[in-house]
Amino acid sequence: MTHKLLLATSMISLLLIGCAQTTADLAGKNNISDANHIEGDTVSIDENTFGNGSVENYNSSSDGFKSIYFGFADYSVSSNMENNMNHNIEVANATASKIKIEGNCDEFGTDEYNYALGLKRAKAVKDSIAAQGIDTSKMVMVSFGESNAVCTEPSDSCYERNRRVDIRLMK
Numbered sequence: 001m002t003h004k005l006l007l008a009t010s011m012i013s014l015l016l017i018g019c020a021q022t023t024a025d026l027a028g029k030n031n032i033s034d035a036n037h038i039e040g041d042t043v044s045i046d047e048n049t050f051g052n053g054s055v056e057n058y059n060s061s062s063d064g065f066k067s068i069y070f071g072f073a074d075y076s077v078s079s080n081m082e083n084n085m086n087h088n089i090e091v092a093n094a095t096a097s098k099i100k101i102e103g104n105c106d107e108f109g110t111d112e113y114n115y116a117l118g119l120k121r122a123k124a125v126k127d128s129i130a131a132q133g134i135d136t137s138k139m140v141m142v143s144f145g146e147s148n149a150v151c152t153e154p155s156d157s158c159y160e161r162n163r164r165v166d167i168r169l170m171k
Helices: 002-019 079-094 111-130 156-162
Strands: 099-104 139-145 164-169
Touching: 079 111, 079 164, 099 111, 111 139, 111 164
Parallel strands: 099 139
Antiparallel strands: 099 164
16 A cells, blocks of 8 residues: 555656746747747737727718727717718618618627627617617618728728728618
8 A cells, every 4th residue: 555655646746846847948938928929910909099080081881871980899889970870860761771780890809709799889870870760670780790891901090990880771
């Protein structure tokens, strides 16, 4: 019995000694603390740039509607999109057709997160339109997540253009 206990203790000691590497042993071996390995693959996102008027001149909606843009990871319609929303409400009110409200995202986040965020953005626009008396049975929502990008350059202004809701007439 003592022989088995001694053998088990020795095996456990060898296992623990073999696993005891220090942080210094791992330095420079593609770990994330070695910033030189990831520096060229990262981009910076300036979350404070939205709302300075940079995206308001773009429109990927059709049929007379205007795109609604959102801040990073945001799904509330901001006050600087009020003119676009008022315009869209007028166009929706003037048509007898159903409208499709399409939520879109930038490439940051998982597919599931971006799909859900796109749906939340579409719902926020739908709710804003409905609050002005437009019948919700005339509206259909869809989320494209990150799959319907209008810009693919690695820049803040490009990412801003992809954080949007587009509105189209259903045909």
